[in-house]
Amino acid sequence: MAEPVLAAELRQEAPIPLDLGFALHPGEVTALFGASGAGKTTVLRCLAGLYRPRTGRIRCGGETWFDSDADLWLPSHRRRIGLVFQDYALFPHMTAEANVAAALGHLPRAQRAARARALLALVHLQDFASRRPAELSGGQRQRVAVARALAREPEVLLLDEPFSALDRAVRVALYAEIEALRARLACPIVLVTHDFEEVARLADRVLVLEDGRIIAEGDVGAISARADLPIIAAAAEAGSVLDATLVETLAARRLSVLDTAAGRLVAPVIDAAPGARLRVRIPARDVILADRAPEGLSVHNALAGTVAAVEPRAGGLADLLVAVGAARLRAQVTEDAVSRLGLAPGRPVVALVKSVAVTRPGA
Incomplete structure (x- = not known):
C-alpha cells in the first residue's frame, strides 16, 4: 500500500x-x-x-x-x-x-x-x-x-x-x-x-x-x-457487500456472471464490459440456507459454505454469518430454522442467494 x-x-x-x-x-x-x-x-x-x-x-x-x-x-x-x-x-x-x-x-x-x-x-x-x-x-x-x-x-x-x-x-x-x-x-x-x-x-x-x-x-x-x-x-437493508469483476454477459438469458470472493454469482444483466470492477450487495433477507443443494428452483446462486456465527435478534429472528470462499455472507432466518436445521458454528450449509444488487457501477 x-x-x-x-x-x-x-x-x-x-x-x-x-x-x-x-x-x-x-x-x-x-x-x-x-x-x-x-x-x-x-x-x-x-x-x-x-x-x-x-x-x-x-x-x-x-x-x-x-x-x-x-x-x-x-x-x-x-x-x-x-x-x-x-x-x-x-x-x-x-x-x-x-x-x-x-x-x-x-x-x-x-x-x-x-x-x-x-x-x-x-x-x-x-x-x-x-x-x-x-x-x-x-x-x-x-x-x-x-x-x-x-x-x-x-x-x-x-x-x-x-x-x-x-x-x-x-x-x-x-x-x-x-x-x-x-x-x-x-x-x-x-x-x-x-x-x-x-x-x-x-x-x-x-x-x-x-x-x-x-x-x-x-x-x-x-x-x-x-x-x-x-x-x-441494524443498518437498513442489512446484508453483505462484495467487490466483483464482470466475467461475461449471457445476452440471450439477460444475465451477467460475476467473480467475487464468495465465488461466481449470476445477476440480472449489467451494462458494462467484461473486466469491469463492480460492487454488489446481497441483502441478508435474500439469503436462504439449506442443508443440501436443492433442485428445480428459480434461484441461480447456490454457494457451499460453513456457518461462522449465529446472533439471536428480536422478533424470533437470528442473524447468521456464513463463510463462503474468502467472503462472509450475512443471512437472516427464523429461530425456528436455526433449530430445525441445527445451524451452529461449523455446520456446513448451502447459501441460496435470491438477489444480487449492483451498488457501484463498473469502472
Missing part, C-alpha cells in the same frame, strides 16, 4: 471524548460511520482545523498541522483541505462562478474566472455559472460546493454528510459525481455519514466510531459482515 497522505492521532476526555488514530491513503475514500454523537463530525473538524483537541498530532503531505507536544496548530486557511458541508455554506449574494472563484485566492486574479468555470464544468454546471444559490436546486448547490472545495487543490477532501438533505434520486446522481471525481483525484476523501447505503456505494475503507473511538475498521465487505456490531446489524 502507498504511503499515507495524512496520519492523525486525536485524544481528549472532554468536552467531546476522542481516543483514536488513523491514516488516509491516496485516492482512497474512507467513511467515518456511526450514530449521531459518535464523534464523526468532530474528527472531521479536527482535520479541517476548525476544532483543536487537547492532545495528539496531525501530519499531512510531510507538513505538521497539529502537534500538542510542540504547541503547534496550523489554522484552517493554511491547510490544503477541501470541505463540503451538509448545508452547502454558499454565499447567497454571489453567482455559482463567484462562489467558486472565492476559493481561488492562491491564483492571480486574471486566472480565477476561467478556473472557476473549468471547475463548474467538472461537476457539469458550466451552464449555471451565472445563477445564484437561490436559483439552483439542492443537488446543483451541492455540486457548486464540491467545485469550490476542489478549487483549493486540496491534499484531502472532507465531506460532512453532504447528501443527507437531498432526496434519493438526487443523492444517487451525486454518488455518480463523487465516483467520477474519485477516479480523477489522487487525494484521499473522507466521508462522514450515518447511512450505510452511502458507505456501500462510495467507500473503500470504513472506520466505525462510537463515543470518539474506532470500534471497528476495515474494507466495506469486512465491516458489512460484522453482525456483532449493533449499528451494522
Whole structure:
C-alpha cells in the first residue's frame, strides 16, 4: 500500500471524548460511520482545523498541522483541505462562478474566472455559472460546493454528510459525481455519514466510531459482515457487500456472471464490459440456507459454505454469518430454522442467494 497522505492521532476526555488514530491513503475514500454523537463530525473538524483537541498530532503531505507536544496548530486557511458541508455554506449574494472563484485566492486574479468555470464544468454546471444559490436546486448547490472545495487543490477532501438533505434520486446522481471525481483525484476523501447505503456505494475503507473511538475498521465487505456490531446489524437493508469483476454477459438469458470472493454469482444483466470492477450487495433477507443443494428452483446462486456465527435478534429472528470462499455472507432466518436445521458454528450449509444488487457501477 502507498504511503499515507495524512496520519492523525486525536485524544481528549472532554468536552467531546476522542481516543483514536488513523491514516488516509491516496485516492482512497474512507467513511467515518456511526450514530449521531459518535464523534464523526468532530474528527472531521479536527482535520479541517476548525476544532483543536487537547492532545495528539496531525501530519499531512510531510507538513505538521497539529502537534500538542510542540504547541503547534496550523489554522484552517493554511491547510490544503477541501470541505463540503451538509448545508452547502454558499454565499447567497454571489453567482455559482463567484462562489467558486472565492476559493481561488492562491491564483492571480486574471486566472480565477476561467478556473472557476473549468471547475463548474467538472461537476457539469458550466451552464449555471451565472445563477445564484437561490436559483439552483439542492443537488446543483451541492455540486457548486464540491467545485469550490476542489478549487483549493486540496491534499484531502472532507465531506460532512453532504447528501443527507437531498432526496434519493438526487443523492444517487451525486454518488455518480463523487465516483467520477474519485477516479480523477489522487487525494484521499473522507466521508462522514450515518447511512450505510452511502458507505456501500462510495467507500473503500470504513472506520466505525462510537463515543470518539474506532470500534471497528476495515474494507466495506469486512465491516458489512460484522453482525456483532449493533449499528451494522441494524443498518437498513442489512446484508453483505462484495467487490466483483464482470466475467461475461449471457445476452440471450439477460444475465451477467460475476467473480467475487464468495465465488461466481449470476445477476440480472449489467451494462458494462467484461473486466469491469463492480460492487454488489446481497441483502441478508435474500439469503436462504439449506442443508443440501436443492433442485428445480428459480434461484441461480447456490454457494457451499460453513456457518461462522449465529446472533439471536428480536422478533424470533437470528442473524447468521456464513463463510463462503474468502467472503462472509450475512443471512437472516427464523429461530425456528436455526433449530430445525441445527445451524451452529461449523455446520456446513448451502447459501441460496435470491438477489444480487449492483451498488457501484463498473469502472
